[in-house]
Amino acid sequence: MTVSGVSWENGLVPRFISVTPDSRLLPFPWNTPLADWPVELLVALPRGLSRHVVRFIQVGESVYAAKEVVEHLARHEYQLLRDLHRHGTPAVEPVGVIAERRDKAGQPLDPILLTRHLEFSLPYRSLFTPGVRQETVSRLLDAMVVLIARLHLIGFKWGDVSLSNILFRRDAGEFAAYLVDAETGELHPHLSDGQREQDLEIARTNLFGDFLDLKAGGLLQEPLNPYWLVDTIITRYRELWQELTGVEEFKGSEAERIERRVRRLNALGFDVAEMDIKTGDTSETGNFTIRIEPKVVDAGHHQRRLMRLTGLDTEENQARRLLNDLDTYRFRTGQAHTDESVVAHKWLTEVFEPVMKQVPESLRAKREPAQVFHELLDYRWYMSEREHRDVPLTEAVQGYVHEVLSGLPDEAMSPDAVIPPVEANRLVNPYDPSQGYVDDGEEPPHDPWEDGITEVPGPTGYLDIAALRARAGQPG
Numbered sequence: 135m136t137v138s139g140v141s142w143e144n145g146l147v148p149r150f151i152s153v154t155p156d157s158r159l160l161p162f163p164w165n166t167p168l169a170d171w172p173v174e175l176l177v178a179l180p181r182g183l184s185r186h187v188v189r190f191i192q193v194g195e196s197v198y199a200a201k202e203v204v205e206h207l208a209r210h211e212y213q214l215l216r217d218l219h220r221h222g223t224p225a226v227e228p229v230g231v232i233a234e235r236r237d238k239a240g241q242p243l244d245p246i247l248l249t250r251h252l253e254f255s256l257p258y259r260s261l262f263t264p265g266v267r268q269e270t271v272s273r274l275l276d277a278m279v280v281l282i283a284r285l286h287l288i289g290f291k292w293g294d295v296s297l298s299n300i301l302f303r304r305d306a307g308e309f310a311a312y313l314v315d316a317e318t319g320e321l322h323p324h325l326s327d328g329q330r331e332q333d334l335e336i337a338r339t340n341l342f343g344d345f346l347d348l349k350a351g352g353l354l355q356e357p358l359n360p361y362w363l364v365d366t367i368i369t370r371y372r373e374l375w376q377e378l379t380g381v382e383e384f385k386g387s388e389a390e391r392i393e394r395r396v397r398r399l400n401a402l403g404f405d406v407a408e409m410d411i412k413t414g415d416t417s418e419t420g421n422f423t424i425r426i427e428p429k430v431v432d433a434g435h436h437q438r439r440l441m442r443l444t445g446l447d448t449e450e451n452q453a454r455r456l457l458n459d460l461d462t463y464r465f466r467t468g469q470a471h472t473d474e475s476v477v478a479h480k481w482l483t484e485v486f487e488p489v490m491k492q493v494p495e496s497l498r499a500k501r502e503p504a505q506v507f508h509e510l511l512d513y514r515w516y517m518s519e520r521e522h523r524d525v526p527l528t529e530a531v532q533g534y535v536h537e538v539l540s541g542l543p544d545e546a547m548s549p550d551a552v553i554p555p556v557e558a559n560r561l562v563n564p565y566d567p568s569q570g571y572v573d574d575g576e577e578p579p580h581d582p583w584e585d586g587i588t589e590v591p592g593p594t595g596y597l598d599i600a601a602l603r604a605r606a607g608q609p610g
């Protein structure tokens with residue numbers, strides 16, 4: 135939209151480019167450089183490092199991220215973020231570009247790109263803290279690898295993979311990574327191996343620097359070190375890419391391997407759009423061979439299924455967990471033969487929603503509902519073990535709220551989620567945390583959820599493709 139006819143202080147009206155126009159943006163002081171905006175308009179939220187001036191602004195109930203950036207980059211990034219959204223790739227959501235800005239003296243100012251603040255997102259600095267568990271780091275690396283692979287699958291060459299350009303959200307026991315900075319990105323119909331390698335090379339260089347910084351700041355402790363971290367990311371990416379796109383060839387008598395491949399891809403959360411299957415002849419034995427090449431569309435297999443059944447919009451692993459609970463409910467209540475969507479609706483209204491209603495309003499900024507549900511299922515399991523009985527969810531939720539949730543730091547954007555005054559006082563500028571602390575070297579924020587959990591040695595879990603293959607009963 136282009137807004138005109140608005141009476142402006144000095145008659146200099148900027149241009150609003152947006153497909154989702156928001157009239158509440160009109161009164162903002164667009165004729166002032168972003169760095170000089172009055173603090174009443176700003177929200178002090180944690181964030182990563184940036185070259186540009188970036189501020190979080192409060193617009194009604196919402197919070198937007200505003201970035202002052204030259205025109206062609208602002209428009210390019212806006213367009214790319216829209217494309218990524220169309221593909222359903224995890225990235226911050228573009229709101230618009232405010233262009234043709236002029237200051238009070240009539241001098242041109244760079245446009246501002248607006249994106250919606252990603253709720254419950256955690257910049258990496260709030261995750262890498264001294265004593266962070268290796269398992270947690272391993273999961274962060276997996277989330278990054280999945281994000282890079284998903285971007286590559288749709289033909290997106292990022293050109294600037296770095297820790298500051300990724301946001302993390304909790305996803306059941308894992309993390310989900312989101313792209314936050316698309317300035318250098320390019321969207322192609324398909325990426326060649328060379329283009330992917332270039333992206334990996336940039337990732338290697340940037341991430342190595344980022345990890346060195348963390349190490350210098352005392353945030354990385356042995357056995358974690360920048361070399362291991364970067365090598366792990368690249369190795370896991372290559373394994374995942376091979377699993378997603380690699381060609382397999384086997385004997386005709388092993389045709390069930392087609393099905394197994396699809397199952398493995400689904401288990402990783404990816405959907406298969408089509409499987410290119412070719413059969414050939416092996417002249418020596420007379421047996422025919424099968425060659426398969428999956429065309430993987432995108433991650434979000436369980437996410438889409440849960441959304442279809444319940445309308446709940448969650449991360450992939452949260453969806454997996456909720457679907458498991460839905461299956462258990464179906465079985466327990468003797469509804470195995472009832473239509474799945476009917477059972478899903480009942481589960482939503484009889485299990486999920488009543489439990490969520492028991493979470494006090496004041497604590498809802500701490501975790502997304504699906505994450506609360508996931509943590510609650512864990513909590514109930516431990517409680518049942520401890521008390522040797524089957525604890526109902528409605529009872530477990532009270533313990534979870536008091537013992538766990540109330541002690542956790544806020545992660546959503548809420549008045550309590552902003553950088554607390556004590557910490558804000560220590561920052562050079564609370565609205566620009568990248569300027570650092572006045573008095574460095576103090577304890578970083580701590581997450582009680584990490585307390586008391588014993589370290590599981592070595593990388594395990596989600597992206598352990600060898601383990602996945604073993605589970606699917608196929609040699610690696």
Ligand SMILES: Nc1ncnc2c1ncn2[C@@H]1O[C@H](COP(=O)(O)OP(=O)(O)OP(=O)(O)O)[C@@H](O)[C@H]1O
Pocket residue numbers: 180181182183184185186187188198199201226227249250251252255257294298299300301314315316317
């Ligand atoms: N929509 C958003 N939601 C949450 N955080 C955001 C959002 N947009 C930006 N941020 C935070 O602001 C930081 C800087 O944003 P961004 O990376 O776009 O700036 P930049 O100046 O282009 O960075 P670079 O130096 O990599 O070019 C990010 O690391 C992120 O923590």
Ligand SMILES: [Mg+2]
Pocket residue numbers: 183184185298299315
């Ligand atoms: Mg950036």
